[in-house]
Amino acid sequence: MELIDTHTHLESIEQIDEALIRAEQVGITKIITMGVDQKSNLWVLNESTQHTRPNLKIYPSLGIHPGWIDEQRVDVDLKFIEENIDQIIAVGEIGLDYWYKAVRKDEQKKNLQRQTFRRLLEIAKKHKKPVSIHSRGAWTDCVDTVIEIGVKKAVFHWFTGSLNDLNKLLDKGYYVSATPALSYSKEHISIIENTPLDRILLETDSPVTYQGETSEPSHVLKALHYVAELKKEKEETAAQITTENAKRIFGF
Ligand SMILES: [Zn+2]
Numbered sequence: 001m002e003l004i005d006t007h008t009h010l011e012s013i014e015q016i017d018e019a020l021i022r023a024e025q026v027g028i029t030k031i032i033t034m035g036v037d038q039k040s041n042l043w044v045l046n047e048s049t050q051h052t053r054p055n056l057k058i059y060p061s062l063g064i065h066p067g068w069i070d071e072q073r074v075d076v077d078l079k080f081i082e083e084n085i086d087q088i089i090a091v092g093e094i095g096l097d098y099w100y101k102a103v104r105k106d107e108q109k110k111n112l113q114r115q116t117f118r119r120l121l122e123i124a125k126k127h128k129k130p131v132s133i134h135s136r137g138a139w140t141d142c143v144d145t146v147i148e149i150g151v152k153k154a155v156f157h158w159f160t161g162s163l164n165d166l167n168k169l170l171d172k173g174y175y176v177s178a179t180p181a182l183s184y185s186k187e188h189i190s191i192i193e194n195t196p197l198d199r200i201l202l203e204t205d206s207p208v209t210y211q212g213e214t215s216e217p218s219h220v221l222k223a224l225h226y227v228a229e230l231k232k233e234k235e236e237t238a239a240q241i242t243t244e245n246a247k248r249i250f251g252f
Pocket residue numbers: 007008009034093205
């Protein structure tokens with residue numbers, strides 16, 4: 001089985017090399033690691049690929065996470081991403097997040113997120129890069145913005161929005177990625193049930209914690225397990241199709 005973890009934060013994983021050995025052992029051949037702010041983007045660009053293994057390649061993606069926008073530096077951070085665009089597989093993690101209490105009722109904070117997201121989408125569009133999108137609590141705005149800007153290739157990571165939003169993004173040819181949260185999240189399960197297998201990617205968002213357990217890329221097997229179960233396919237078939245999907249969108 002060949003697997004691809006399409007969304008991780010490797011710089012936050014303790015004992016990264018041991019985790020990557022385990023990832024290689026379960027058949028993961030490619031991992032995309034996401035930048036979320038200046039510090040993380042520097043690590044992703046300059047250090048992540050040093051952890052590549054004989055059969056497991058690390059691919060950098062640069063972005064600004066909606067929860068980590070620094071208004072004073074946003075121009076510099078955007079410039080940094082565009083200057084290094086040829087060295088990255090995708091633009092991400094980018095998006096909108098209205099979930100944070102401090103943001104929910106603050107139009108100014110939402111506007112900063114929206115402006116930054118739009119500028120990042122424009123960069124991706126101009127340079128024909130796929131995007132990895134965070135949309136928690138802002139699903140409709142996110143889907144509508146990506147459609148409006150007209151980015152060609154988009155993955156809505158760990159998507160938990162409404163079926164209406166899902167259908168809009170599927171109509172445009174976009175993808176969603178499935179995480180180990182399929183073991184408990186009703187919203188995420190419903191999304192995967194309603195998405196055809198040829199539009200699903202696998203990911204872990206490592207090292208995010210799922211019900212008390214810290215994740216690592218080898219846990220992409222859990223995402224695979226639940227996707228196969230929900231789509232009533234063998235794990236081998238689900239692995240093959242989701243890996244083909246990842247190769248198609250990211251152009252590996
Ligand atoms: Zn993430």
